[in-house]
Amino acid sequence: MTNEIPITDDRPPALVVTAMVDHVLGLAATWTAWDGRPSQVDQRIYTPHKAIRRAADHLIDHLAEVEARLAGHETIADRWHASAITTPADLAPFTEQDLEEAASRLLRLAQLWSDRLNALTPDQLDHSPGEGWSFRQLAFHLAGSVYYADAVGDLSLVHELPAS
Structure with missing residues (x-):
């Protein structure tokens, strides 16, 4: 993830956010095959649970920002450690039930954003109230949340045996 000003294009911002969620959930559908070994990317550890947590937190944090700015309020600073920490819950096995919960949560957040x-x-x-990026830029910034899911990757091939 980066803090550089997001580059936008002609895609509808709502579509950008929902496509990100679709990408994350597409990869998450393979994570029940996770063997419990975290991935390390950019000196940070990633697991299926952590990728879902980070994508959801990112959607929530920036939605709170949008709503506060529209209401004319200061945004509440995010004081969480983001992906710098890995919690014990992040290391738990990723089950079908976890996938269902993740899909429910992320799809509802995508609907709110849409x-x-x-x-x-x-x-x-393009000319959003308050301090910070425009709301279009925020939507395109959120598209970068695929980073967390990509750090775990597609695990559908993990348990396939080599051809005889």
């Missing part, structure tokens, strides 16, 4: 972004005018998307 509803919010689709309700804004192009001017509101």
Whole structure:
């Protein structure tokens, strides 16, 4: 993930966010094959649970920012350690039930983002109130949350045996 100003294009911002969630859940569908060994990327550890947690937290944090700015309030700073820490819960096996919970959570967050972004005018998307990136830029920034899922990767081939 980066803090550089996000580059945007002509895609609808709501579609950018929902495509990110679809990508994360597409990879997560393979994570029940996870063998319990974390991935290390950029000196950080990633697991299926951590990837889901980070994607969801990112959606929540920036949605709170959008809503606060639209209401004319200061945003509450995120004081969490993000991906710098790995919790014991992050190391738990990733089950079908975990996948169902993740899908439920992420799809509902994607719907909230889609509803919010689709309700804004192009001017509101590009000239957003308050301090920070425009809401269009925030949506494109969220697309970078695929990073967490990509760090775990596609585990569908992990348990396949070599051809005889």
